[in-house]
Amino acid sequence: MAPHSKESSTQETKEEFFEEKTEELNQKRETALKNNKIIIYITILALTYYHLAGFYGLYLTFKSVKWATIGLGFLLYFIGILGVTAGAHRLWSHKSYKAKLPLQIILMLFQSVAFQKSKTVQSWVRDHRLHHKFSDTDGDPHNANRGFFFSHMGWLISVKTDEVIKGEKSIDISDIINNPVLRFQKKYAFYVIGICCFVLPTAIPMYFWGETFNNAWHFNFLRFLLSLHMVFCINSVAHKWGYKPYDKNILPAENAFFSFAVLGEGFHNYHHCFPWDYQTSELGNKALNFTTWFIDFCAGIGWAYDLKTASEEVVKSRADRTGDGKFRVQ
Template identity: 35%
Template sequence: MSTTKPPLIWLNVFIFSFSLAVAAIGTPLYAYFIGFDWTQVVMLAVAFSYCGLSITAGYHRLWSHKTYEANAVMRFIFAIGGAFALQNSILHWSSDHRVHHRHVDNNDKDPYSAKMGFFYSHIGWMLREYQASRYTDYSNCRDLQKDKIVMWQDKYYGILAIVTNFGFPLIFGVVHGDIWGALLLVGVVRLVLSHHTTFFINSLAHVWGSQPYTDKNTARDNGILAFLTFGEGYHNYHHIFENDYRNGIRWWQFDPTKWLIKSCSYFGFTRKLRVSPEDRVEKARAKMQLVRLQAKLTAASNANNCDVQARIRLLEEEYELLMSKISDYYAAKKRMVELKKKHLTKHYENFEFMQQYNDMKLHLQEQRKSWKMLTAQYA
């Protein structure tokens, strides 16, 4: 990357600095001298959630990664919410994000590479024209250019952004009886919160948290960030399984974006929800456990120590056994699902296979326990 700094994008500089200053200074002053009521606070939460979910469920998981399909009603709602969030059009946002995933952490190609520093990945990349050569190159989004709602929003994005960011707060302010309070809280504060919680995924989620699935990039899983970003904080998982409509795959993980997408599928608003194969997910976690323990054992003492080498060999052997049993079990599970669909599980010729399937399941459970005990012992 050239050492000469590109020109500033003054519109972005103004929007980010002005909105932050007004929110940081104007909000406490207004609260002290005039005050806000609970209706305004609730409306702030509603508007913030609308913006956030439009980005996470719409811009990100629907359009950028195609993790599910949505009908025109949902796409329109997300398109309006995305303009309200003021994070550029669907087409431009998705194009940037696809480049980010393809070239993650590459300082020359990743639009918001975390290796360029916290400030750059958080907001700095939008303050200067770093992407002048590809600003209107949407060749990686030809699929989105076939979506009429995407192209309509892209064409009228400026108008939609102005109308939503002034119109929604004004309407609420008129109805509620406090226009200035609404413009400040639902307008400016909501915008700042929406911006920076999203930006945290590009910055904080690449430096703060754990890496349970891969260490091939800087992405981290962080439950606190997930709470602030409607489930986007499980970023390490996302960067290895980007085509999954879920970010938090465990039942206890906070991922309201996942819950929204899944709930809407029951009413026909969303469909074809994509999930990552269970065996690939389990193998990725086990692989990272192996890598970490190998490094820990090697660093703890002389790598040539016979005891250390024996432990590492034992780990590798148990790991290979686990991989083998995972592959066998999930292959059998796939066949079992097919048999159940065809109502063939009660046929005599499949009885032996069902016994084998149950045996494989039991053997995998035993190997999981063995692996868990061994990794806990060496942790």
Template identity: 45%
Template sequence: MGPRIREEDVPLDYVEDDKVKIKIKITDNDPDWKPMEQIVWTNVIWYLVLHIGAFYGLYLAWTQASWATIIYTAIFGELCLLGVTGGAHRLWAHRSYKASLPFRLFLLICNTACGQNSVYDWARDHRVHHKYSETDADPHNSNRGFFFSHMGWLMCRKHQLVAICGRKIDLSDLTADPLIVFQRRHYMKLFLLFSVIIPTLIPNLFWSESLWLSYWFCAVTRYILQLHITWLVNSAAHMWGYRPYDSSIASAENYFVSSLALGEGHHNYHHTFPWDYSTSEWGWSFNLTTMVLDSARKLGLIWDCKSVTKETIAARCNRTGVKRD
């Protein structure tokens, strides 16, 4: 017998807008909604400036940076990503494990330094994405192409269904968490501190790297690279790869994305079993986040890690994916 399909995981055909009291059909692609007609030019200019700055930071790193600065930026960047993969995603969006206050605070700081919006907003969009994947209610609907699902969705106004369905998602667990409420209320100040000021100052204070280089490489270039790594989960991992668990969905096992995104590219598994803390049945393979979480569990920092039995996985594969013996 396969796993029970939960109601909250099944996309609806229609959704009622609480504001105007009408029912709107959820479709894969609304032919009347064209992203090119919804462009927010301030966002386009902002991302253009950031990418120019990121390339400049790479140039400075290539020509001037010390090895200490390069290694530091790589390690700091991995910690930032962990705040998204292990924090915003697996802990707060999916509640796939429980964590102690010190570990939650650590993940929240890493998440803030990554600069991908507050945990509240990130988790809300992600829960909507899972419930309405590859429809117009999905913030980064991959049916609209690679660029849209990768970063174009951040450069245009959201489809009305994203907002309507977002208002229907239960976020009471997040509003009841004082850490999440505090981060959301003070997000921009915390972001400037942990993502810009601190990573810029550390190389200057500890090994006399110039502030100019530290800012452009350690803050701007790192930030843009982190964004693209995360965006690949929304784009590449929803288009290319292997689908052994459920061949009917777009999300796929993409090991290139997993190697970059600390394990988040095991995406066919994750969308089939979203409550699994490891997002994969293969443990530490291409999954640095699981390695960190398993280490934290041994130290008693996290517990109640949800997982899926081998029997359930095999049953699901035989029913919707690639059959197993």
């Protein structure tokens, strides 16, 4: 009898252990969901304000915003997008080139000007690496198969799927977490992003050419909103319309017109096939790719190095194998 009762008591202890574990996991999941919902409500409020302020800024543009303020807005749009494309995307997400410290600091500040979807470079990179690893499946945070609006901005105000939560734990972003420039941005995010994205763009026009606070503040929101939507378009528009010269079996497509607005990120079919290429476009296609000019310039002065690119043979053989026949390399 003795061994039997020992066995049954071990069995009970095991069951208790698993029950406790399950309860603990359920509690953790509930807390995570609660936190996720709170973030979603805050994001809805923030996005509503961005849009109201941006559209009011558009109205003021036709009414009373000074030309100098509009010029500064264009410059800041350009700088912010560059921080996302050359920095968060090509440098930090894909490691398609290496950057010396001064360039890293500049790109971190530029990315702060764009203040993408309330995120620092670190969370941007985590989401983007997930996007490439599980492209257009439930593990992709902005899965384009869930519709245009979801991939554009709906994902920011939706509860994460279990696959995304699991993916976030599996993805390696140790290089980003240990990067001192990005650690600084995360630690002082409130000040760095606040100053770069809102305080300076409002204060400069007021101080230097006497713009009103109302005009400077709301016009800056128009600039900010525009850059936000243009980057969102990479996940929505570039996953819906365009040619697929390199892989016709995936959603990402080539969209030259849109590429101009996002400084060269619209060659998305190519990018999903060759994500390590610093040009994110086929050979020589630099006309609409200002980010590539910028990286080439930085390489010229020694700030960027180890630029990676796919060879013509590799690109051509991929296009022959899986492309839609619209391959354009001369």
